[in-house]
Amino acid sequence: MKKIMVVDNEPDIVDLTRTVLELGGYEVVTALSGEECLQKLETNPVDLVLLDIMMPGMSGWDVFNHIKQQDTDVKVAFMSVLEVSEKRKQVLLDEGLADYIMKPFDKETLLTKIDHILK
Amino acid sequence: MQQNAPDIVKQLREEEQLGILAADDGIFSHLSQIHKEPDGEEEPTQQTTIAIPNITESDLKELYEALVENSLEGTLIIDFLGNILYANKALFKMFGYDSEQETLEKNVLKFIDPGYHNKVIKDQLKVKLGKGGYLSTYKAIKKDGSTFWIEGIGTNITYNNKSANVVYLRDVTARINTEDKLASTESLYQTLYETAPIPYQTTTTDGKILNVNECWCKTFGYKKRDVMGNNVFSYLYEEDREKLEKLFTEQLKKLKPEEYYTKSYTISLTTKEKTEKTFLVNNFLHTGKEEDTKTVHTTLQDISDQKEALADLAKSEERYRILSETLIDGVFTTDSLDQFTYVNPSLCEILGEKSKNLLGNSLRTYFDSDYIYELQHKLLDVRSDHSTIRNLAVKLKRSDGTLIPVEINMKPLRKEEKFIGIEGTIRDISDRIKIEEELKKSERLRNEFMNIAAHELKSPVTPIKGYLDLIRSDEGANERIKNWANIALRNSERLLLLVNDILDVSRLETDTMTFNMVRTSTDELLKNTIEDWTPAIKEKQLEFKVNIPLHLQDILADKHRLGQVLKNLFNNAIKFTDEGYIGITACQKEDHLQISIEDSGIGIAKNEAKKIFEKFHQADTADNRQYEGTGLGLFISREILRKHRGDIVVESKPGKGSTFTITLPTLKDDEQIDEETLSKYTNPQTETNNHPNDYLPPLPEKQTSVPTKTCRQEPESKNDADSQVQDSVFDTPPNPSE
Numbered sequence: 009m010k011k012i013m014v015v016d017n018e019p020d021i022v023d024l025t026r027t028v029l030e031l032g033g034y035e036v037v038t039a040l041s042g043e044e045c046l047q048k049l050e051t052n053p054v055d056l057v058l059l060d061i062m063m064p065g066m067s068g069w070d071v072f073n074h075i076k077q078q079d080t081d082v083k084v085a086f087m088s089v090l091e092v093s094e095k096r097k098q099v100l101l102d103e104g105l106a107d108y109i110m111k112p113f114d115k116e117t118l119l120t121k122i123d124h125i126l127k
Numbered sequence: 128m129q130q131n132a133p134d135i136v137k138q139l140r141e142e143e144q145l146g147i148l149a150a151d152d153g154i155f156s157h158l159s160q161i162h163k164e165p166d167g168e169e170e171p172t173q174q175t176t177i178a179i180p181n182i183t184e185s186d187l188k189e190l191y192e193a194l195v196e197n198s199l200e201g202t203l204i205i206d207f208l209g210n211i212l213y214a215n216k217a218l219f220k221m222f223g224y225d226s227e228q229e230t231l232e233k234n235v236l237k238f239i240d241p242g243y244h245n246k247v248i249k250d251q252l253k254v255k256l257g258k259g260g261y262l263s264t265y266k267a268i269k270k271d272g273s274t275f276w277i278e279g280i281g282t283n284i285t286y287n288n289k290s291a292n293v294v295y296l297r298d299v300t301a302r303i304n305t306e307d308k309l310a311s312t313e314s315l316y317q318t319l320y321e322t323a324p325i326p327y328q329t330t331t332t333d334g335k336i337l338n339v340n341e342c343w344c345k346t347f348g349y350k351k352r353d354v355m356g357n358n359v360f361s362y363l364y365e366e367d368r369e370k371l372e373k374l375f376t377e378q379l380k381k382l383k384p385e386e387y388y389t390k391s392y393t394i395s396l397t398t399k400e401k402t403e404k405t406f407l408v409n410n411f412l413h414t415g416k417e418e419d420t421k422t423v424h425t426t427l428q429d430i431s432d433q434k435e436a437l438a439d440l441a442k443s444e445e446r447y448r449i450l451s452e453t454l455i456d457g458v459f460t461t462d463s464l465d466q467f468t469y470v471n472p473s474l475c476e477i478l479g480e481k482s483k484n485l486l487g488n489s490l491r492t493y494f495d496s497d498y499i500y501e502l503q504h505k506l507l508d509v510r511s512d513h514s515t516i517r518n519l520a521v522k523l524k525r526s527d528g529t530l531i532p533v534e535i536n537m538k539p540l541r542k543e544e545k546f547i548g549i550e551g552t553i554r555d556i557s558d559r560i561k562i563e564e565e566l567k568k569s570e571r572l573r574n575e576f577m578n579i580a581a582h583e584l585k586s587p588v589t590p591i592k593g594y595l596d597l598i599r600s601d602e603g604a605n606e607r608i609k610n611w612a613n614i615a616l617r618n619s620e621r622l623l624l625l626v627n628d629i630l631d632v633s634r635l636e637t638d639t640m641t642f643n644m645v646r647t648s649t650d651e652l653l654k655n656t657i658e659d660w661t662p663a664i665k666e667k668q669l670e671f672k673v674n675i676p677l678h679l680q681d682i683l684a685d686k687h688r689l690g691q692v693l694k695n696l697f698n699n700a701i702k703f704t705d706e707g708y709i710g711i712t713a714c715q716k717e718d719h720l721q722i723s724i725e726d727s728g729i730g731i732a733k734n735e736a737k738k739i740f741e742k743f744h745q746a747d748t749a750d751n752r753q754y755e756g757t758g759l760g761l762f763i764s765r766e767i768l769r770k771h772r773g774d775i776v777v778e779s780k781p782g783k784g785s786t787f788t789i790t791l792p793t794l795k796d797d798e799q800i801d802e803e804t805l806s807k808y809t810n811p812q813t814e815t816n817n818h819p820n821d822y823l824p825p826l827p828e829k830q831t832s833v834p835t836k837t838c839r840q841e842p843e844s845k846n847d848a849d850s851q852v853q854d855s856v857f858d859t860p861p862n863p864s865e
């Protein structure tokens with residue numbers, strides 16, 4: 009079973025995301041901050057990190073950069089209310105981002121995308 | 128000559144010897160004296176020889192002959208019939224003849240101008256009758272026919288009991304000419320003086336009247352004969368005689384030796400009838416040949432009328448000057464070379480330069496480089512087309528280098544159709560600009576807030592929507608619960624739509640919505656639209672009337688945004704139509720096209736039709752239809768269309784239906800789309816709708832703006848992939864995958 013780390017400073021969103029992902033058959037670990045995420049990742053390797061961007065303290069972007077530097081296979085996807093341009097998205101994808109998912113999302117869309125990433 | 132000398136000559140000689148002809152000629156008197164000397168007696172005898180030592184009689188004869196012959200004065204002897212008996216060399220030379228022969232025995236009248244014949248005859252008669260001599264001037268005729276003037280002294284001479292007329296003649300042509308000239312000049316002067324249209328007076332330096340002309344008399348009301356010889360100041364300067372006398376004298380004194388004219392000055396004089404008039408006075412001092420004969424010629428020009436006009440002019444000029452000097456706006460005039468000829472204090476302040484430094488400087492010196500082309504262009508319009516420029520908002524460069532925002536008005540100055548300069552005003556609008564910028568800033572802040580708020584809203588909406596969705600799709604939940612969840616979900620989605628709409632509105636109002644303007648095939652756009660909306664229309668069992676020409680010109684558009692507009696219109700049409708049809712028509716006009724979306728729905732009341740494009744306007748229907756919209760759709764649609772340089776209008780009849788018509792400019796087939804074309808459309812600025820906590824660093828290359836991606840739940844539209852975000856306008860070529 010694939011393992012996914014959900015990171016968001018909003019607990020409700022974390023809970024929702026976990027519920028949906030678990031319904032989709034994934035194992036989920038959570039973190040409420042970028043720092044917590046990195047910390048947990050050290051002892052708890054996952055297949056995918058679902059990152060909120062706008063968090064106090066370490067932003068999703070910082071976490072992404074961090075993870076990139078590490079020599080791991082873990083995939084990273086952003087989850088945000090912020091819209092981005094196609095161009096920007098492409099740049100991110102080129103840099104190794106797995107996907108950019110918009111919030112709010114619906115169950116189907118999220119699971120489809122996650123499945124696609126972790127297939 | 129000696130042998131042929133007529134008796135008359137001999138007689139002359141003899142008489143000269145005797146001293147009878149008491150000519151002033153020195154020789155003769157001398158000779159007659161000498162003649163007297165030897166005897167000491169005066170014995171007038173006819174045949175007396177002159178006992179002059181060493182001069183014999185024949186010598187004397189010869190001498191006399193020579194004297195007469197060679198005299199410079201023409202000597203002529205004529206008989207009383209006018210025949211010439213003798214003419215000396217001087218004489219016939221005077222008349223242009225070579226020898227005496229040509230004149231002898233001819234009548235003297237032959238050599239006199241016919242107009243003077245009578246005079247000659249009269250003079251001769253006088254002599255003949257023994258009534259004395261004469262001194263006359265005649266016009267004579269030379270051998271070559273030309274005329275000249277002679278003056279003759281004539282007298283009687285007797286010899287051998289014969290009488291004749293001797294005339295001493297002189298050529299006085301030059302003198303006559305001079306006299307003539309003088310006379311005519313004199314007469315001209317007199318005429319001019321008398322007939323001059325302005326008063327002339329001639330006085331001594333003390334003011335004694337030597338002459339006045341007719342105009343003077345008429346102006347002052349005095350008769351010439353009454354004033355001649357009196358002091359002019361007694362007539363003209365009744366009121367303040369002393370002052371005016373002094374002025375007169377002073378002016379004359381001031382004259383340097385080589386000067387003749389005094390400076391002109393104006394004075395008020397009173398006429399005989401006690402009328403006061405104003406005159407412009409000019410004095411001309413004339414010094415005669417003898418140093419102490421000085422006369423003053425004075426002209427007095429009546430400028431009473433002019434004075435009044437000048438006073439009025441001065442008054443109005445003064446008013447204008449005061450106005451101009453105290454005006455807050457800068458006022459200026461330039462010459463035809465755009466150089467300042469007048470600047471008021473305010474303008475000096477605006478440009479930060481003293482007036483003396485501004486004058487003579489070109490207006491163009493103060494054009495800021497950013498506006499130089501525009502200003503030059505406008506200046507040219509003023510000069511060549513004589514157009515007036517109003518409220519041109521530009522920046523000028525002050526002397527210290529700083530820029531000042533101003534509003535300029537310019538008007539050409541013309542003199543007989545020729546451009547001679549500019550007059551204009553310059554208003555400092557720094558305050559206004561500041562206020563405008565403050566407004567813009569506060570608007571941006573407001574929109575910033577809206578942005579933040581909108582984004583913040585999305586966060587809680589996520590779990591709301593998420594859990595409702597889960598409830599709805601949960602197997603364990605009962606129908607009733609699922610139903611409730613459905614309703615709640617629908618509303619959360621509506622909330623989301625509202626949030627996105629608010630974001631769109633905010634972007635449209637701050638000009639931060641980006642548009643990826645590309646050449647778009649209208650044909651394809653419409654084809655897709657029709658495909659997309661057919662299901663929904665059919666679902667409501669409405670007819671879909673399509674009336675589109677085979678081919679329409681391409682447009683320059685952001686496909687995503689246009690899609691948004693069309694979606695809004697179709698949604699509305701379907702929403703408000705229960706039965707009948709939805710129609711789409713299109714037609715091509717010369718440089719634009721029209722797309723109409725028609726429905727047979729409930730229509731819009733006339734007073735509402737104006738307001739439907741306003742923000743948050745919801746149709747006032749009795750039922751619940753309004754709850755399905757955000758009230759922002761039409762506002763956003765219109766704004767998007769306007770940013771496309773198009774527009775939208777509505778026609779509606781309550782109960783019958785509505786027609787929304789979009790207009791969009793079309794592209795010519797070969798029209799190129801370049802930076803210049805694109806710049807006519809809303810320039811996307813750097814994106815400001817990032818969340819303040821957003822730590823996304825700028826893109827490695829160009830700074831992109833972040834356009835919107837709709838998060839709307841579109842009816843499983845296959846456009847999903849397409850409705851992805853668009854790039855900023857300035858990004859390199861759009862995807863060819865249209």
